[in-house]
Amino acid sequence: MTxxxxxxxxxxxxxxxxxxxxxxxxxxxxxxxITLPLxxxxxxxxxxxxxxxxxxxxxxxxxxxxxxxxTIKDAYLALPDGAFNGWxxxxxxxxxxxxxxxxxxxxxITFRAGLFNIGGTGQMLVGGMCSVYVGFSMNGPSIIQIxxxxxxxxxxxxxxxxxxxxxxxxxxxxxxxSTIMLNFIAGSLVLYFLKTDxxxxxxxxxxxxxxxxxxxxxxxxxxxxxxxxxRAHIGFLFALAAAxxxxxxxxxxxxxxxxxxxxxxxxxxxxAGMKPAFLIITSFxxxxxxxxxxxxxxxxxxxxxxxxxxxxxIGFDAIAVALLGRSTPVGTVxxxxxxxxxxxxxxxxxxxxxxxxxLVLILRALIILFIAAPLLMKAIWRISAKGxxxxxxxxxxxx
Amino acid sequence: xxxxxxxxTKRFPGVVANDNVNLTIRSGEVLALVGENGAGKSTLMxxxxxxxxxxxxxxxxxxxxxxxxxxxxxxxxxxxMVHQHFMLVPVxxxxxxxxxGIEPTRGLSLDRAKAAAEVERISDEYSLGLEPDAxxxxxxxxxQQRVEISKVLLRDAEIVVFDEPTAVLTPxxxxxxxxxxxxxxxxxxxxxxxxxxxTEALRVADRISVLRRGQTVGEADxxxxxxxxxAELMVGRPVQLVVDKSPAEPGASTLQVNDLHVVDASGRTLxxxxxxxxxxxxxxxIAGVQGNGQxxxxxxITGLREILSGTVSVDGIxxxxxxxxxxxxxxxAHVPEDRQRSGLVSEFSxxxxxxxxxxxxxxxxxxxxxxxxxxxENARExxxxxDVRTPSIDTSAGTLSGGxxxxxxxxxxxxxxxxxxxxSQPTRGVDVGSIEYIHAQVVAARDEGAxxxxxxxxxxxxxxxxxxxxVLYRGRVVADxxxxxxxxxxxGLYMAGALDQNExxxx
Ligand SMILES: Nc1ncnc2c1ncn2[C@@H]1O[C@H](COP(=O)(O)OP(=O)(O)OP(=O)(O)O)[C@@H](O)[C@H]1O
Ligand SMILES: [Mg+2]
Numbered sequence: 001m002t003x004x005x006x007x008x009x010x011x012x013x014x015x016x017x018x019x020x021x022x023x024x025x026x027x028x029x030x031x032x033x034i035t036l037p038l039x040x041x042x043x044x045x046x047x048x049x050x051x052x053x054x055x056x057x058x059x060x061x062x063x064x065x066x067x068x069x070x071t072i073k074d075a076y077l078a079l080p081d082g083a084f085n086g087w088x089x090x091x092x093x094x095x096x097x098x099x100x101x102x103x104x105x106x107x108x109i110t111f112r113a114g115l116f117n118i119g120g121t122g123q124m125l126v127g128g129m130c131s132v133y134v135g136f137s138m139n140g141p142s143i144i145q146i147x148x149x150x151x152x153x154x155x156x157x158x159x160x161x162x163x164x165x166x167x168x169x170x171x172x173x174x175x176x177x178s179t180i181m182l183n184f185i186a187g188s189l190v191l192y193f194l195k196t197d198x199x200x201x202x203x204x205x206x207x208x209x210x211x212x213x214x215x216x217x218x219x220x221x222x223x224x225x226x227x228x229x230x231r232a233h234i235g236f237l238f239a240l241a242a243a244x245x246x247x248x249x250x251x252x253x254x255x256x257x258x259x260x261x262x263x264x265x266x267x268x269x270x271x272a273g274m275k276p277a278f279l280i281i282t283s284f285x286x287x288x289x290x291x292x293x294x295x296x297x298x299x300x301x302x303x304x305x306x307x308x309x310x311x312x313x314i315g316f317d318a319i320a321v322a323l324l325g326r327s328t329p330v331g332t333v334x335x336x337x338x339x340x341x342x343x344x345x346x347x348x349x350x351x352x353x354x355x356x357x358x359l360v361l362i363l364r365a366l367i368i369l370f371i372a373a374p375l376l377m378k379a380i381w382r383i384s385a386k387g388x389x390x391x392x393x394x395x396x397x398x399x
Numbered sequence: 400x401x402x403x404x405x406x407x408t409k410r411f412p413g414v415v416a417n418d419n420v421n422l423t424i425r426s427g428e429v430l431a432l433v434g435e436n437g438a439g440k441s442t443l444m445x446x447x448x449x450x451x452x453x454x455x456x457x458x459x460x461x462x463x464x465x466x467x468x469x470x471x472x473x474x475x476x477x478x479x480m481v482h483q484h485f486m487l488v489p490v491x492x493x494x495x496x497x498x499x500g501i502e503p504t505r506g507l508s509l510d511r512a513k514a515a516a517e518v519e520r521i522s523d524e525y526s527l528g529l530e531p532d533a534x535x536x537x538x539x540x541x542x543q544q545r546v547e548i549s550k551v552l553l554r555d556a557e558i559v560v561f562d563e564p565t566a567v568l569t570p571x572x573x574x575x576x577x578x579x580x581x582x583x584x585x586x587x588x589x590x591x592x593x594x595x596x597x598t599e600a601l602r603v604a605d606r607i608s609v610l611r612r613g614q615t616v617g618e619a620d621x622x623x624x625x626x627x628x629x630a631e632l633m634v635g636r637p638v639q640l641v642v643d644k645s646p647a648e649p650g651a652s653t654l655q656v657n658d659l660h661v662v663d664a665s666g667r668t669l670x671x672x673x674x675x676x677x678x679x680x681x682x683x684x685i686a687g688v689q690g691n692g693q694x695x696x697x698x699x700i701t702g703l704r705e706i707l708s709g710t711v712s713v714d715g716i717x718x719x720x721x722x723x724x725x726x727x728x729x730x731x732a733h734v735p736e737d738r739q740r741s742g743l744v745s746e747f748s749x750x751x752x753x754x755x756x757x758x759x760x761x762x763x764x765x766x767x768x769x770x771x772x773x774x775x776e777n778a779r780e781x782x783x784x785x786d787v788r789t790p791s792i793d794t795s796a797g798t799l800s801g802g803x804x805x806x807x808x809x810x811x812x813x814x815x816x817x818x819x820x821x822x823s824q825p826t827r828g829v830d831v832g833s834i835e836y837i838h839a840q841v842v843a844a845r846d847e848g849a850x851x852x853x854x855x856x857x858x859x860x861x862x863x864x865x866x867x868x869x870v871l872y873r874g875r876v877v878a879d880x881x882x883x884x885x886x887x888x889x890x891g892l893y894m895a896g897a898l899d900q901n902e903x904x905x906x
Binding site: 271 | 703722727733740741744745751756758759764768
């Protein structure tokens with residue numbers, strides 16, 4: 001056992017990996033941290049132009065290429081405009097970013113431990129239901145009710161997160177399977193509870209919860225501006241605090257060192273006296289806490305109530321956020337911001353240019369596709385060994 | 400065919416791995432490439448094989464310049480490489496692995512009969528003894544290597560590069576390997592052979608090329624140079640090839656292994672009611688052919704494997720059911736057999752790896768947080784003291800050369816107060832200069848009063864280091880011998896199972 005010589009990118013180290021998870025991580029890790037996401041974003045924008053062109057099929061049929069170019073330009077200008085230009089756009093970006101960031105952290109922490117948490121949705125749902133219950137069943141004071149409600153949400157998320165952790169650590173159940181199943185169970189539980197007297201709003205037969213009381217509602221961020229339509233709330237601050245906690249945990253603590261070791265080489269972690277089972281369960285508990293907080297922030301801040309689908313697709317978008325952010329604290333914050341901004345800007349774009357907001361979904365999907373295929377990126381952009389990467393070159397792919 | 404590397408330079412961040420290297424390889428001869436760890440041997444061969452691209456310099460085949468963008472180009476030009484880490488699919492058969500990538504097909508499916516026939520033809524021609532239908536995962540390392548060789552041969556390689564082929568082979572397998580090398584040479588192929596075992600280089604090579612710190616420092620004719628001279632050429636100073644140590648002064652019994660029994664998941668016996676002890680101030684060498692329970696014995700003692708029955712104690716403290724952390728806290732150092740698999744986290748920096756087993760101590764952490772400045776200070780000290788060749792302490796350990804990775808582990812494990820040192824294959828893949836250093840450290844640990852247990856499949860290493868030799872055969876202790884009262888021959892007979900002290904005693 002003398003050499004590391006099988007170069008990091010050689011297509012040869014994957015067969016030895018029984019479950020393939022390391023293969024993906026390695027491939028993502030071995031490419032430059034900043035260039036790859038950037039190139040992926042640019043590539044997505046380029047392909048996005050084709051989508052925009054086809055969305056304006058009349059001009060395309062008329063051969064009005066000047067008009068198409070104008071549409072593309074307007075659409076891409078509307079995106080940042082709708083995301084950052086003014087209080088309202090900034091407000092919308094913050095509202096979209098908050099749950100993406102929290103749920104993204106919930107995926108990122110498990111990536112660092114070599115695990116894959118697809119259960120963000122379920123953890124958000126359970127956490128949110130716990131929060132909303134405290135949110136509507138108390139009448140203040142805020143200083144007690146809000147911490148209680150938020151704490152209940154985190155606790156709910158932690159409990160839902162710990163389950164796949166225990167199943168994996170004790171019984172070897174693959175976490176991808178168990179988290180998906182737990183998402184279904186959580187979804188059904190939410191539906192069930194929203195129909196019980198405990199939760200359902202009086203006089204409603206559809207599954208919708210009572211309203212969170214004003215004392216239980218998260219304070220607005222821009223309250224000082226006295227503009228009620230600016231709905232961004234302090235959940236965003238929680239999310240930033242969570243990102244800071246994530247950084248501190250991973251970079252500064254013994255536990256973080258252990259989690260990273262377990263994620264990178266479980267055999268070495270065990271040899272070094274770490275306890276893989278404990279680390280798996282703990283990582284999932286932390287993940288559940290983050291996702292639970294995301295659920296809390298949605299029901300206590302943004303939505304003010306729980307409905308059947310209050311978690312939306314955030315748990316899945318979070319996977320994309322964590323991948324794009326390479327599971328680092330700063331990266332995850334930036335990725336969540338990017339996705340949040342795209343979502344906010346997409347609304348403006350649709351209104352102003354008629355390009356459907358689905359373009360944003362396509363852009364997001366393309367970004368992830370490109371991130372997951374670094375070889376493809378390298379081939380398209382002709383990154384050679386002489387560049388940033390120290391690994392072997394892939395010149396043969398493109399040339 | 401004559402292959403020529405001219406003025407090859409390759410830089411990695413912080414290091415010049417190859418610095419204007421010239422090398423010629425001819426058909427029908429064996430070229431041994433030797434040099435210290437990190438001298439750039441593997442890098443040079445990876446450039447030749449199209450895996451890395453040289454920053455400067457060119458490759459010529461019979462005088463014509465060639466360019467290898469990928470290893471596919473190198474293969475097409477008749478160059479083959481057998482890596483140290485085999486690149487086989489464990490769940491595929493021999494034949495499937497050999498034809499992987501150039502599968503003969505019938506319609507859309509793999510033509511198994513043809514694949515098997517090809518493998519058999521090559522196997523017969525070079526007496527590789529391969530069974531086309533055997534599954535890779537069931538084969539010993541030596542046979543897996545031959546599968547790699549037949550892959551290269553099937554692709555019509557005229558030049559075959561072996562990167563440290565003998566490091567993981569048993570002495571018997573090494574003999575077989577050299578027979579194959581001779582056959583390849585006789586068939587007119589050119590062979591490049593990287594090794595740290597200078598006797599091997601002297602034994603098979605027609606020419607020996609020496610790299611030092613990225614540069615070619617000389618070429619030697621095996622008939623005109625001996626091991627000592629070659630070692631000096633490599634390291635740049637005289638090297639002590641024999642271990643320099645005073646007679647042991649054994650004290651109280653430190654490690655006590657009593658009637659230890661270990662089985663695998665299917666109940667097969669791995670360690671068979673083994674009893675022995677290691678005393679403070681002595682080095683006990685555990686000899687044995689690979690796969691006779693050494694790995695499992697060490698795992699059981701260090702808390703990595705469940706013990707079925709029997710006991711393990713260190714200084715009277717029972718460690719039978721202890722966790723790896725308990726064992727560590729009992730002042731036991733463990734240099735693991737397989738540094739890639741468990742000794743290092745290759746993504747981690749050198750500094751992080753230097754505290755991998757010790758991060759939790761008060762020295763490197765307080766409360767729940769790490770004390771990174773102490774970790775870095777520790778790294779700077781150890782890198783200096785153990786002469787680890789690394790661009791910086793922040794370099795990820797995976798990019799270090801094999802021998803330097805081993806130094807990181809040895810430095811980490813030996814740099815604290817110890818009662819017991821367990822070192823498995825401590826110098827596998829390590830250059831002569833570093834072997835000298837690691838051996839000196841092991842002896843120093845002994846002289847400071849630690850009990851030392853060295854497990855090695857290399858009889859030479861055991862005989863050089865040990866004060867007492869224990870031979871394992873099929874999980875049992877078949878000999879417990881005073882080093883000075885025995886010799887290579889006798890130990891070899893015990894290792895082969897031809898002798899057994901237990902039987903002699905009862906007879
Ligand atoms: N992919 C890489 N990235 C960065 N540095 C590298 C990489 N591969 C090798 N190096 C560095 O290049 C130098 C030469 O390494 P190389 O692996 O060629 O040495 P070697 O002669 O094969 O040593 P050993 O005998 O220990 O295997 C070392 O300093 C090593 O750290
Ligand atoms: Mg090497």
